[in-house]
Amino acid sequence: MSTASWPAAVAPPTGPRFRWPAGFGTRFAICIDTEEEFDWNAAFDRQATAVTAIRALPAMHRRFADRGVPLTYLTDYPVASTPEAADTIARLLEDGVSAVGAHLHPWVTPPHEEVVSRPHSFAGNLSPALEGAKLDALGAAIEAGFGRLPRMFRAGRYGMGPSTLGLLAERGYVIDSSMRSGFCYTGEGGPDFRHVGNHAFRAGPGGALLELPLTTVWLGAMRAGGAALYDLFDRLPRGRGVASRLGLLDRIALTPEEMPLAEALRAIDRAVADGVELLNFSFHSPTIVPGMTPYVRNAEDLARFYAWWDAVLDRLDHHGVRPASEADLVAAATTAPLAVAA
Template identity: 85%
Template sequence: MSPAPWPAAVAPPTGPRFRWPADFGTRFAICVDTEEEFDWEAPFDRASTAVTAIRALPDLHRRFADRGVPLTYLVDYPVAATAESVDTISALLEDGRSAVGAHLHPWVTPPHDEEVSRPHSFAGNLPPALEGAKLDALGAAIEAGFGRRPRIFRAGRYGMGPATLRLLAERGYVIDSSMRSGFCYTSEGGPDFRHVGNHAFRAGPGGALLELPLTTVWLGVARSGGAGLYDLLGRLPRGRGVASRLGLLDRIALTPEEMPLPEALRAIDQAIEDGVTLLNFSFHSPTVAPGMTPYVRSVEGLARFHRWWTGVLDLLERRGVRPASERDLVTAANAPALAVSA
């Protein structure tokens, strides 16, 4: 089965900036890509479905709960189909504010009708009927395990495609968070998000979905050059490193994975100054179990991970940026009178 990627030079469409409720304020959300563990350096493997890292989530959850911060666990099929993982996460949801959503890794989600390959790791490259069937299997597993239908979705590897938003809308999803502002995956057969900014917008047929891009901030005196300049620097030997050291341009995503704390703090301040209403943070659940991802290899690395969050949450608190739960986001998305602004 051959992939059907985005047509050349075509990227996911964006829409007018979403108008949040007047009392929403500036908020932040943390969505955790809650998934199986696998070798990040190896080819995709349909048999890699272990979810032992889920056992590390209660300690992580307690740290955020102690700060009054809800988490949204975007669970994929191996997690939702494993009773121990469901029991662990269900206990975390008893805080009354955290929630589950959906996260699609197509290579470990039935039906297994496609060849496992790098292009097919982007679910949006699959025929729409197969992508939809995988969404159905994932949604059914989440509903069976957690007793609730997911309302927020993120494509694994940010791999949305031309049919994804329609398929989500048909299945009752309210929010999509598959677009990673400022990043491009076309070299691997995936989508191009270089044109996507940090502001939420209506997406899908008739604006049925609220799109929440993952927040990426450009820093430096040449930040107005954004993705275009970043791409140009990438064609020069050590161009991006030189630009960073000179204070010209940095691309900072709001994640503890490979993003140093000082730069993340600067990015948060800049995003607030830019008027971004919702700062959208993310990370992968196996990262909190040392050795499971490239981002945390040791106990010392996990301590740095937690210090990153302490610094970030301290800054957000000082700046008066409150956390937003999944319920807060869905309530805002369902407010028709506040649809969009220019």
């Protein structure tokens, strides 16, 4: 399937539901956007490249390791190119099950040829040549820092574009996880994922990549209406809030960032009941340091963050949902047959 024909700022194509290998079962993955710190309320800044939050990763990593949960660190250029940060993560990978992938923030990744702007924060809005050059710089930094080229990718701000999947395939990537099911970023010049479901599918030229959408679950009496109904409620005064309070419709992404625990647990129950075979969780690495993102502002918020994960992991265990490492996902992607080229 080729993506070269879909215009920027609209919907990328999807494909038939991926058939996971026999015995894969229902699994979950935790892929962390491992990135620099910046002011989320300010304009994008090419000079904002500090990565001090990486020092907090070992304590966080131990919590998941104690539960037998591998992590995939989707690492961006400022992290991979900073020796202290890369060394910190490299030591975490010594557990033998965690891994690094790639995460592209174009405004802090060379070559710096574009004007820094909100539309250009979506790498898919750059020319294919410049997007490819930034992917090359990122891949080289990861190879230098970790001794291997990345196989899994997520676009920063979910900012994939018409050329992204083809560029990834050319560079040997196996998995993309840039599509955020049920969300739309066209108001900022980004892509529209409202039509994307939670099931994995083949994507890119000839289905060369396995697309793992970030899991988003619709809850409520009107959940079948999904994104279209959610948008309709948004056009009404306080419509989404009213719909949520009345139990009509909620959009729950599998992330501890802004997603209350009770709703997250219900979303896990629903995803398992819906037969979603890979529940794809995410969060941003600076969130584990109070004050660096809007999601964890103080010590109490951080305690709630970890309590969220404890309860979520308990619920997954209750359902018999096992963790999947990056190696598990790559093995599944590379043993299953490719799609027929469109």
